[in-house]
Amino acid sequence: MAFLAIDIGNTRLKWSLYDAARPGAALVAHGAEFLDHIERLAEGSWADLPAPTSMLGCVVAGDAVRRRAEEQVVERFDCSPRWVVSSVAEAGIVNGYDHPTRLGADRWVAMIGARHRMLSQGSARPMVVVMIGTAVTVEAVDTHGKFLGGLILPGHGIMLRALESGTAGLHVPTGDVREFPTNTSDALTSGGTYAIAGAVERMVQHVRAHCGAEPACYMTGGAGWKMAPSMNGDFELVDSLIMDGLLVIAEERMLPG
DSSP states (O other), rough: EEEEEEESSSEEEEEESSSSSSOOOOEEEEEEEEEEGGGGTTTTTTTSSSSSSEEEEOOOSHHHHHHHHHHHHHHHHHHHOBBBOOOOOTTTTESSSSSGSSSOHHHHHHHHHHHHHHHHHOOOEEEEEESSEEEEEEEOOTSSSEEEEEEEEEOOHHHHHHHHHTTTTTOOOOOOOSSSSSSSSHHHHHHHHHHHHHHHHHHHHHHHHSSSSSSSEEEEEHHHHGGGOOOOEEEEEEETTTHHHHHHOOOOOHHOO
């Protein structure tokens, strides 16, 4: 009963094949492909995979990219592509967005994965869930699983490109994060890093004050490892948070009733 989980972000399609559609299932294979090369999947990294019996994914890259991914799934596997759409409530998370279906599916799925992880580690607590990618999102969830709201800000790459396009003479190589940068490369890298860290720290303060408890903090995304050393407080870096959420949703949707 193999299960295929797919996460289509702004830059890459990430996939994981598990031996079952449930949290804690064994990982059989995984990989990633840049969006420009999705058509390689069926005859490339998926060519020798055992066929999954079900598939669930989330996509933020738009309908055209989703359709290209669906074509690869149908071409290679005998299962129907299914995609998560944010809803009013699912898998222990209640959606506090003004328009629930407009919340990015990746944000929704990551919160579901984080809450399941948190509950498996102990009692319920509020959460701050951070995704570091092309864009950065910072989500607040209370002790009862209600999504309170979240921040969206540009990732490192977008920040640097904005500065390069709007400021003369800033076409410099990537630098290092320093407490007191003394060259332009380090100043740009440090500025972007501390801007993200400051937004996250402010959200932690908001959640702590609103909920009266210390939040469990999780970080995921392709650039999460770069940010982790610069974060204040205790953050757990979880590479598979979206995949974990897809497993939780897949299992719940199969349960009777």
